[in-house]
Amino acid sequence: MRDHPLLLGPVLAALTCAVVAGCTADGTAGAAHRAPASSPRPAVSGPIGSPGHPLALSCADESFPGYPDPPIPPRPQPHDLAIGPLIIVNGKLLATADPAGYGEHGSYKIPLILLPGRTATVTIGAQARGRVVIDNPYSPVGGVAAASYHACPHATGFFAQGFAFTDGRARGCVPLDVRIGGEPGIRHVTLSLFAGSCPS
Numbered sequence: 001m002r003d004h005p006l007l008l009g010p011v012l013a014a015l016t017c018a019v020v021a022g023c024t025a026d027g028t029a030g031a032a033h034r035a036p037a038s039s040p041r042p043a044v045s046g047p048i049g050s051p052g053h054p055l056a057l058s059c060a061d062e063s064f065p066g067y068p069d070p071p072i073p074p075r076p077q078p079h080d081l082a083i084g085p086l087i088i089v090n091g092k093l094l095a096t097a098d099p100a101g102y103g104e105h106g107s108y109k110i111p112l113i114l115l116p117g118r119t120a121t122v123t124i125g126a127q128a129r130g131r132v133v134i135d136n137p138y139s140p141v142g143g144v145a146a147a148s149y150h151a152c153p154h155a156t157g158f159f160a161q162g163f164a165f166t167d168g169r170a171r172g173c174v175p176l177d178v179r180i181g182g183e184p185g186i187r188h189v190t191l192s193l194f195a196g197s198c199p200s
Contacts, residue, residue, distance in 0.1 A: 048141050048144070049141050049143075049147070050144075050145055050146060051145055051146045054121050054123065054144070054146035054147050055134075055136065055139055055147040055148065056147075056148050057136060057138060057147055057148065057149050057150065057159060058150045059150060059151060059152035059153075061136075061159065062151070062152065062157045062158055062159055063111070063158050063160040072113055072155070072156040072157070072158045073113075073156070074115060074116070074156050078092075079091075079092050080113075081189070081191070083120075083178045083180070083189055084120070084178075085118040085120065085180060086112060086113070086114055086120040086122070086149070087112065087114070088110060088112060088191065089110065089112070089113060090110070091191060094191065094192055094193055095192035095196055096194075096196065097194060098194070099170055099193070099194040102162075103162065105170070106165035106166075106168065106169055107135060107162065107163075107165070108162050108163055108164070109161075109162040110161070110162045111158060111159060111160050111161060111162075112149060112158075112159045112161060113156060113157065113158055113159075114150075114151040114159065115151060115156055116153060116154055116155055116157070117151060118151050118180070118181060119149065119150050119151070119180070119181045120148070120149050120181070121146065121147070121149070121178070121179045122146065122147055122149070122178055123145060123176065123178075124146070124174065124175070124176065125174075125175025125177055125188070127175060128174055128175050129145050131165060131166060131169075131172070132164065132166065132174050133145065133163070133164050133166055134147045134161060134162075134163060135161060135162045135164040136159070136160075136161040136162075137160065137161070143164055143166065147161070163191075163193060170194070171195040172193055172195050173190050173191070173193075173195050173198035174190065174192075174193055175189075175191075176189045176190070
């Protein structure tokens with residue numbers, strides 16, 4: 001019975017090392033099993049669909065998630081607007097297009113394409129929030145200010161979503177803040193929805 005207290009000390013020391021610092025194979029403190037510091041996850045705050053808590057749309061929410069569906073072209077077409085791996089279908093044509101070809105009453109179907117295995121978060125710019133939303137059929141909360149798209153690993157993703165004005169207008173300039181995966185910067189893009197040239 002006297003031997004047990006003697007064993008308790010090394011056991012507690014080993015557990016403390018493993019839990020608090022992470023240990024290498026020889027029992028010394030080290031960084032062998034620590035998560036890389038280069039990919040921190042942003043803190044989530046606010047309701048779903050807010051800038052601090054984007055609506056998450058996964059591979060399962062794509063309209064064409066891959067085989068056996070027809071493949072989506074892996075690169076932008078001439079009239080598309082590319083923001084890194086994120087492609088707004090016909091984004092370059094929307095400024096002068098007829099809105100009737102995309103929807104009505106200020107709600108327009110404007111799909112997004114995302115290259116395989118990539119992630120992109122789209123947020124309505126602060127100056128337009130409350131006047132326009134991202135509209136997606138898979139949203140449990142209706143139109144949102146921010147959505148994060150995650151493409152399937154081995155197929156180009158196609159998300160059948162759109163944008164909807166909430167203040168009665170049918171045309172306008174929509175500022176978008178786009179973050180690609182874990183890249184540090186945010187790309188600012190202004191999308192013209194049938195409103196001609198927009199200030200950048």
